[in-house]
Amino acid sequence: MSVLFISDLHLKPEQPAVAAAFFRFIREQAPLADALYILGDLFEVWVGDDDDEVFCRQVITALRNLSDTGVPLYFMHGNRDFLIGQRFAQETGATLLEDPTHLTLFGQEVVLMHGDSLCTDDAEYMEYRAMVRNPQWQQALMDKPLAERRGFAKDLRETSKEKNRQKPMEIQDVVAAEVDAIFENSDCRLLIHGHTHRPEIHSITKEGCAEKYYRIVLGDWHSKGWYLMLYDAGFELVEFEIESPDSE
Numbered sequence: 001m002s003v004l005f006i007s008d009l010h011l012k013p014e015q016p017a018v019a020a021a022f023f024r025f026i027r028e029q030a031p032l033a034d035a036l037y038i039l040g041d042l043f044e045v046w047v048g049d050d051d052d053e054v055f056c057r058q059v060i061t062a063l064r065n066l067s068d069t070g071v072p073l074y075f076m077h078g079n080r081d082f083l084i085g086q087r088f089a090q091e092t093g094a095t096l097l098e099d100p101t102h103l104t105l106f107g108q109e110v111v112l113m114h115g116d117s118l119c120t121d122d123a124e125y126m127e128y129r130a131m132v133r134n135p136q137w138q139q140a141l142m143d144k145p146l147a148e149r150r151g152f153a154k155d156l157r158e159t160s161k162e163k164n165r166q167k168p169m170e171i172q173d174v175v176a177a178e179v180d181a182i183f184e185n186s187d188c189r190l191l192i193h194g195h196t197h198r199p200e201i202h203s204i205t206k207e208g209c210a211e212k213y214y215r216i217v218l219g220d221w222h223s224k225g226w227y228l229m230l231y232d233a234g235f236e237l238v239e240f241e242i243e244s245p246d247s248e
Helices: 016-032 054-068 086-092 123-132 135-142 146-166 176-184
Strands: 002-006 035-038 073-076 094-097 101-105 108-112 190-193 200-205 212-217 224-231 234-241
Touching: 002 016, 016 054, 016 224, 054 073, 054 086, 073 086, 086 094, 123 135, 135 146, 176 190, 200 234, 212 234
Parallel strands: 002 035, 035 073, 073 094, 108 190, 190 212
Antiparallel strands: 002 224, 101 108, 200 212, 224 234
8 A cells, every 4th residue: 555645747738758757657656556645836837727728638637537547636736736726626536635734644644735835934935925825816817818817827937937046045945943833733743745846855853752753855857757655664755767758
C-alpha cells in the first residue's frame, strides 16, 4: 500500500516533455497507488473551469481516467491554479482540499499544504496571495470573458516572474517559525508541501522529544520530475529524468 504526492508541475502545452511525463505518470505509476494527492500548481495557469483549451481537456481526461480506475484523487489549490472549482472536481473525479489539510495516513498524523502560506518573509507576495484567494476578487475575475481572463493571466505571470527575479532567494523560502507553529499546534510529525521548488526531506529534532519531525518538500517538474511515496514503513522522495517525447 502506498500514497503518492505531487505538486508544481506547471503544466502547459509549451512544455510537451513535462506534459508527456505527467500523462505517463498518470497511466503507469498512479494506478498502482492507493491515492494520489496533487498539492497545487498542477497548471502553469488556470483561468477558470470553463476553459475549453484542448490541452486543459486532455489533462482533465487523464485525471478522470485515473479516478475511474478507483484510485482516490485529491487536489489542493496552488498559487497558479487557485481558480480551479467544483466543475473541475466533478469532471476529474477529484476531491478539493483545504489548505492546510490535516489527515491520518498509515496511522500517523500528516499536514498537507501547498506551501506558499509559509513564506511570510515575502510581504509583497503575502498581500498578493490574500487578494487572489479572496472569493469576491475571484468572482469578479470569473465574470470577465474567457479571452480577457487569459490576457490578464499572461500579464500577471510576466509581472510575477520579473518581481521574483528581483527578490532575494531567502525570502522566497518558508519561514522556520511558521513550520514550527504547524507542529506545535497539531499532533502531526509530518508536513508535506511544495511551492518553493526546493525538494528535500528535512529532519527536525525538538528539544525534549525523542521522536523526529519531518518536513518534506516536493519538487517541481522541469528537467526532472518528483513524487513522494508514503507507505506504512516510511516514505521515499523519488526523482526521475524527464525525457523529450521525441526520444520515446
